[in-house]
Amino acid sequence: MKTAYEKVQAARAKGRPSGLGFIRGIFSDFIELHGDRRFADDTAIVGGIARLREKPVTVIAMEKGGNTKEKLFRNFGSPNPEGYRKALRLMKQAEKFHRPVICFVDTSGAFCGIGAEERGQGQAIAENLVEMMGLRVPIIAVLIGEGGSGGALALAVADEVWMLENAFYSVISPEGCASILWKDAKKNKEAAECLKLTAEDMKRMRVVERVIPEEGRTFPEIYAYLESLLWNTLEEKENRDLSALLDARYQRFRQFGPMQEMQE
Amino acid sequence: MQLQGFFKKPKNELEKGGRTPANAMAEAHAEPSELCPSCKKAVLLNELWDNNLVCSCGHHFRMNARQRIDFITDPGSFCEMDGDLRARDVIEFPGYEKKLKHARLASGEKEAVICGTGTIGGSACCLFVMEPSFMMGSMGTVVGEKITRLFEYATAHSLPVVGFTVSGGARMQEGILSLMQMAKTSGAVRRHSDAGNLYIAVLTDPTTGGITASFAMEGDIILAEPGALIGFAGPRVIEQTIRKKLPEGFQRAEFLVERGFVDRIAPRAGQKKLLARLLQLHERRTAQ
Incomplete structure (x- = not known):
């Protein structure tokens, strides 16, 4: 059993498959589509159309890049506002053509910089939250590595949210939390523990529906598992009455309150 | 006199920059003015209260x-x-x-x-x-x-x-x-x-x-x-x-x-x- 911080390390580990790895491993026929039609193409978010078996789907993934050169090109997986706007454009496109949406979340957080603020980072995330809440096709989000705060949530308002065993999801990075609490970013291990950010914690708080086991499995096996899970879940979601689907999506997030029950 | 703010020191610039006159009043023990962070002038609290906490320079407290x-x-x-x-x-x-x-x-x-x-x-x-x-x-x-x-x-x-x-x-x-x-x-x-x-x-x-x-x-x-x-x-x-x-x-x-x-x-x-x-x-x- 890993500690919270060991999970954080595993989620950030070099060589852990990134968003594109999941897209290539699970879907066929992937055609990448670029740009937000407003400002630019954000390389930290990859999206397009693909097939899940015979079913056309829209897939969107955060991409951190593998080697140093790729990482720089991908801005280390930290999206700018145009990334979130590209994602939203592709979701609207999916809605028009009745394709379900699958998002893979893996970011340390939305990029923080002058340009990001000038172009409305907060507004871009807020718009995604509102629009995803009412998107008229099923959405599934899978947390595959780092789930860094609002920047991660902007692709994780979904009918079901799943999480890999070694992924984490947090309102603030362990380092950020440690420097606020103890004025010492090096106490990130203790902070990781306090934040309750592991997949088991998320399951207990009902923040995710499923934890995808990693122990003793290779990633190709995980992709195969996810593929059939996605297929079955989407079949079920697509057969639901639309207003029931949207209502369930709203209630899914509505339940998180001060009186919330925990799941054992 | 209001006591709010009395129990809490500002921890960062955000908190400092936006001190309300009430905080300042408690801190300074009824000193009747507050330093405006924009024009750096002392503003009389009474005037500030009458003006909905806006300094004559336009700073909104x-x-x-x-x-x-x-x-x-x-x-x-x-x-x-x-x-x-x-x-x-x-x-x-x-x-x-x-x-x-x-x-x-x-x-x-x-x-x-x-x-x-x-x-x-x-x-x-x-x-x-x-x-x-x-x-x-x-x-x-x-x-x-x-x-x-x-x-x-x-x-x-x-x-x-x-x-x-x-x-x-x-x-x-x-x-x-x-x-x-x-x-x-x-x-x-x-x-x-x-x-x-x-x-x-x-x-x-x-x-x-x-x-x-x-x-x-x-x-x-x-x-x-x-x-x-x-x-x-x-x-x-x-x-x-x-x-x-x-x-x-x-x-x-x-x-x-x-x-x-x-x-x-x-x-x-x-x-x-x-x-x-x-x-x-x-x-x-x-x-x-």
Whole structure:
């Protein structure tokens, strides 16, 4: 059993498959589509159309890049506002053509910089939250590595949210939390523990529906598992009455309150 | 004399920059003036109070939620909702219980937002006003719940919502459940909007983090007080990341108007009138 911080390390580990790895491993026929039609193409978010078996789907993934050169090109997986706007454009496109949406979340957080603020980072995330809440096709989000705060949530308002065993999801990075609490970013291990950010914690708080086991499995096996899970879940979601689907999506997030029950 | 602020030292620039005269008064033991951070002149407290906490140079001092409700609603019209909801230490975060206790003492409030119904210039609306002296207006499950309930109530009664934001963002001490409030409140805003109702957000100093990335930026009309700091990432975090000093006026309300993210600057002088006019312009002919 890993500690919270060991999970954080595993989620950030070099060589852990990134968003594109999941897209290539699970879907066929992937055609990448670029740009937000407003400002630019954000390389930290990859999206397009693909097939899940015979079913056309829209897939969107955060991409951190593998080697140093790729990482720089991908801005280390930290999206700018145009990334979130590209994602939203592709979701609207999916809605028009009745394709379900699958998002893979893996970011340390939305990029923080002058340009990001000038172009409305907060507004871009807020718009995604509102629009995803009412998107008229099923959405599934899978947390595959780092789930860094609002920047991660902007692709994780979904009918079901799943999480890999070694992924984490947090309102603030362990380092950020440690420097606020103890004025010492090096106490990130203790902070990781306090934040309750592991997949088991998320399951207990009902923040995710499923934890995808990693122990003793290779990633190709995980992709195969996810593929059939996605297929079955989407079949079920697509057969639901639309207003029931949207209502369930709203209630899914509505339940998180001060009186919330925990799941054992 | 009010004692709010007496128990709590400012921890950072955001808190320091927005000291209310009440805080200063307690600190200086009834010294009748307050130094304006903009023009650096001492302003007489009496004058400041008479001028809704605006310095003659135009600097808007931070306002507590109750003061703001008095200032913006018609006398006697405000009726508070869900005033008793209190936070629980759900994830057993170190020091949270103590922090909550201090926040309650410092602000005289139970949580970081006050919600209710009232009238502004005769027009009925639902109102939420965030409280800067309660953990810097941070959003945990209670803030999210109160705002969600307010939007649900407004949707059920076809009422507009007017909301004043002031917040450092999501509340770290409630972990992931704080983050979920961003999605939850956004869902409630969406339903209110889909039913054809008006939502006016008024952003005040400071509005940052998860609040900017949720309901602050989801208004049909977004107003901002002069000079208010509004952004996703805080200025210190950006400076640390890019290792450069930020340009003058960056992330201020006027900058957001220039970039197209805020509709108008709404100085306190005339703010109530502006809200009343906007509410009147959206009054529904078929509304009951």
